[in-house]
Amino acid sequence: MSCRIEILQMNPLVGDVAGNAERLIAAARRAHASGIDLLVCPELALTGYPPEDLLLRPEFIARVETALERLQSEIRGITLVFGYPRASVGGLFNVAGVIRDGTLIAEYAKQHLPNYSVFDEKRYFQPGTGATVFEQCGLRFGLSVCEDIWWEEPTREAAEAGAQVLLNLNASPFHGGKIAEREALVARRARAHGLTILYANLVGGQDELVFDGASFVVDPDGRITHRAGLFTETTLALKLDADGVPVRAGTEPLTDWPGEEETIYEALVLGVRDYVRKNGFEGAVLGLSGGIDSALTLAIAVDALGADRVEAVLMPSRYTADMSNEDALEQARRLGVSTRVIPIEPAFHAFLDMLEPVFAGQPVDVTEENIQARCRGIILMAISNKSGRILLTTGNKSEMAVGYATLYGDMAGGFAPIKDVPKMLVYRLARYRNGRSPVIPERVIERAPSAELRPDQTDQDSLPPYDLLDAILKRYIEDDESVEDIVAQGYPADVVRRVARLVDRNEYKRRQAPPGVRISRRAFGRDRRYPITSGF
Numbered sequence: 001m002s003c004r005i006e007i008l009q010m011n012p013l014v015g016d017v018a019g020n021a022e023r024l025i026a027a028a029r030r031a032h033a034s035g036i037d038l039l040v041c042p043e044l045a046l047t048g049y050p051p052e053d054l055l056l057r058p059e060f061i062a063r064v065e066t067a068l069e070r071l072q073s074e075i076r077g078i079t080l081v082f083g084y085p086r087a088s089v090g091g092l093f094n095v096a097g098v099i100r101d102g103t104l105i106a107e108y109a110k111q112h113l114p115n116y117s118v119f120d121e122k123r124y125f126q127p128g129t130g131a132t133v134f135e136q137c138g139l140r141f142g143l144s145v146c147e148d149i150w151w152e153e154p155t156r157e158a159a160e161a162g163a164q165v166l167l168n169l170n171a172s173p174f175h176g177g178k179i180a181e182r183e184a185l186v187a188r189r190a191r192a193h194g195l196t197i198l199y200a201n202l203v204g205g206q207d208e209l210v211f212d213g214a215s216f217v218v219d220p221d222g223r224i225t226h227r228a229g230l231f232t233e234t235t236l237a238l239k240l241d242a243d244g245v246p247v248r249a250g251t252e253p254l255t256d257w258p259g260e261e262e263t264i265y266e267a268l269v270l271g272v273r274d275y276v277r278k279n280g281f282e283g284a285v286l287g288l289s290g291g292i293d294s295a296l297t298l299a300i301a302v303d304a305l306g307a308d309r310v311e312a313v314l315m316p317s318r319y320t321a322d323m324s325n326e327d328a329l330e331q332a333r334r335l336g337v338s339t340r341v342i343p344i345e346p347a348f349h350a351f352l353d354m355l356e357p358v359f360a361g362q363p364v365d366v367t368e369e370n371i372q373a374r375c376r377g378i379i380l381m382a383i384s385n386k387s388g389r390i391l392l393t394t395g396n397k398s399e400m401a402v403g404y405a406t407l408y409g410d411m412a413g414g415f416a417p418i419k420d421v422p423k424m425l426v427y428r429l430a431r432y433r434n435g436r437s438p439v440i441p442e443r444v445i446e447r448a449p450s451a452e453l454r455p456d457q458t459d460q461d462s463l464p465p466y467d468l469l470d471a472i473l474k475r476y477i478e479d480d481e482s483v484e485d486i487v488a489q490g491y492p493a494d495v496v497r498r499v500a501r502l503v504d505r506n507e508y509k510r511r512q513a514p515p516g517v518r519i520s521r522r523a524f525g526r527d528r529r530y531p532i533t534s535g536f
C-alpha cells in the first residue's frame with residue numbers, strides 16, 4: 001500500500017482567519033479530488049505568521065475556534081494537517097492538528113518556541129511536551145513545528161514513539177543562505193533518526209518578513225527527494241511506499257536553487273508585491289533620480305506589480321545633472337513606466353524666502369539640502385494620497401546604517417524595498433537584473449553615487465568608499481564585533497570609529513523609517529532593537 005501526500009506551500013493573509021480557513025477547505029477538496037490521502041500545510045496556516053499581538057485578543061482566538069469547527073465539518077475523505085493557535089489548560093499553544101472525517105484525531109504542541117532574532121513566540125505561547133503520532137495508510141506519522149526541527153529531541157522523541165515519517169510544519173522566513181542551511185539540517189535529522197521528513201513552509205511577504213517556501217522532502221538516508229518552488233504559492237505531491245520512503249518519479253533531476261543575487265532579488269520582488277497587494281494599494285509611486293538606488297527600486301517594483309501599476313516622478317533641482325534626468329527617463333522608457341517631471345525649484349524658493357528672516361546671516365549648510373529632499377517628499381506623498389499608490393522609499397542599508405538620509409525627506413514613504421540591501425549588493429542586484437534584460441542604463445551603474453543636493457556633491461564627500469563602509473558595517477551590525485575587533489583585522493581605526501559612532505547615533509532615524517524586506521541575518525527593525533537614548 002502506498003500513501004499519496006501533498007504539501008500545500010501556502011500564502012495566507014495574517015489575521016484573515018475565515019479567509020485562510022476557506023483557502024484550506026478549497027485546497028483540501030482539490031487535493032481529495034486528485035486522489036491525495038494526506039494534505040500537509042504550514043505552521044499557523046490558519047492565522048498566518050506571525051500574528052503578533054492579535055494572539056492576545058480573546059476575540060481572535062474565538063475566531064480560530066469557529067474556523068476549526070468549520071474545517072472539521074467541511075473536510076471529508078482526506079486528512080488535513082495544519083497549524084493554528086490552541087487555547088488550553090496552561091495557556092496558548094502553537095499546535096499542529098490533524099483533521100479527518102469530521103474529527104480532530106491528533107494535536108501536537110510546539111516544544112521549542114523561538115525567541116531570538118525576529119521571533120517572539122514566548123510572548124504568546126507555552127511550550128508543549130512529548131511526541132504525537134497518528135496513523136494513515138498503514139504508516140505512522142510524527143508531527144513537529146518549525147523550531148522543533150532545529151533541536152535534536154523532538155525528532156528523536158517522534159522516532160522513539162514509532163514515527164516512520166515526520167511532518168514538520170514551518171513558518172521559516174528567508175535570509176541569504178537560509179535555504180541551504182535548512183536542507184542540510186533537516187537531512188542530518190532524517191539520517192540520524194532513520195525517518196522521512198516532509199518540510200512544509202509558508203510563502204509570501206508579511207511586513208518585514210518574506211517566506212520563501214522552498215518546501216522539500218528528505219528520505220531516511222538524508223537525500224533530498226523532492227523540492228517545491230521558491231517564492232511561489234504551490235503544491236508538492238509525492239508518494240510514500242509501504243515503509244514510508246518517498247518514491248522518486250523516474251530519474252527526474254531535482255530542480256537546483258538559483259544563485260544568491262537571483263534569490264535575493266526574487267525575495268525583494270515578492271516582499272514588495274505582497275505588501276502592496278495585502279494592504280490594498282492600487283500600485284506604487286517613487287522618485288526616480290537617475291541614481292542606482294531608485295533605479296533598482298523601480299526595477300523591483302515593476303517586476304512585482306507590472307509597469308502599468310508603477311509611476312516614476314522626476315523632480316530636478318538646480319543641482320540635478322542633465323544626465324540624471326536623461327538616465328531616469330531612459331530607464332522608465334525601457335521598463336514601460338509612465339513618468340512625470342515636477343521641478344522642485346518653485347517650492348524650494350518659497351521655503352527659502354519664508355525662512356529668510358529666520359536664517360538671516362547664517363551660512364548655507366545641510367539644512368538647505370534637507371529642504372530639497374523634503375520638497376520631494378511632500379510631492380511624492382501628495383501623489384500617493386491622490387492616487388492610492390504607496391510611496392516606495394529608496395534608501396539602502398548602508399545609508400540607513402549611518403543616517404545618510406533626510407527625515408521626512410527621502411525617508412518619506414510607506415515601504416522601503418531595499419532597506420536591508422547594502423550598497424555594494426545594490427550594484428550586484430542591478431547587474432543581475434540587467435543580465436535578464438538591460439533595464440537600467442549602464443551609466444546609472446557606472447556613475448559615482450551622489451545625493452545631488454549641492455554642487456558637484458558625491459556620497460564619498462561624506463562617507464568612506466562603499467566597499468570599505470559595507471565591510472565595516474557587516475562586522476559591526478551583523479557580527480556584533482567591537483571597534484577594536486574590526487581595527488585588529490586591519491581596517492583604518494579612524495574610519496571604523498566614525499562609522500560605529502554614526503551607526504549608534506542614528507538609531508532615532510531608523511526608528512522612524514518605513515518597514516522593508518528583510519534579506520539578511522540581521523536587518524534593522526524587529527531584528528535589531530537598540531535604545532535610541534543611549535550612553536553606549
Ligand SMILES: Nc1ncnc2c1ncn2[C@@H]1O[C@H](COP(=O)(O)OP(=O)(O)OC[C@H]2O[C@@H]([n+]3cccc(C(=O)O)c3)[C@H](O)[C@@H]2O)[C@@H](O)[C@H]1O
Pocket residue numbers: 366369370373399403404405406407409410450451453459462508532
Ligand atoms: N536623538 C534624536 N532623536 C530624535 N530626533 C533627533 C535626534 N537627533 C537628531 N534629531 C533630529 O534629526 C535632525 C537631523 O536629521 P535630518 O533632518 O534628517 O538631517 P541630517 O541627518 O542632519 O542630514 C541628512 C544627511 O543625509 C544626507 N542625504 C540626504 C538626502 C539623501 C541622501 C542620499 O544620498 O540618499 C543623503 C545629507 O547630505 C545629510 O548629510 C535634527 O535636526 C533633529 O531635529
Ligand SMILES: Nc1ncnc2c1ncn2[C@@H]1O[C@H](COP(=O)(O)OP(=O)(O)OP(=O)(O)O)[C@@H](O)[C@H]1O
Pocket residue numbers: 286287288289290291292293294295313314315316317320376394395410449450451452459
Ligand atoms: N532629481 C530627483 N528626482 C526624483 N527623485 C529624486 C531626485 N533626487 C533624489 N530623489 C529621490 O530621493 C532619493 C535619494 O536620493 P539619492 O540621490 O541619494 O539616491 P539615488 O539617486 O537613488 O541613488 P544614489 O544614492 O546612488 O545617488 C532618490 O532615490 C529618489 O527617490
Ligand SMILES: NC(=O)CC[C@H](N)C(=O)O
Pocket residue numbers: 043114119145146147148150170171172173
Ligand atoms: N517559526 C519558527 O519556529 C522559525 C524558527 C526557525 N529556526 C526558522 O527560522 O526556520
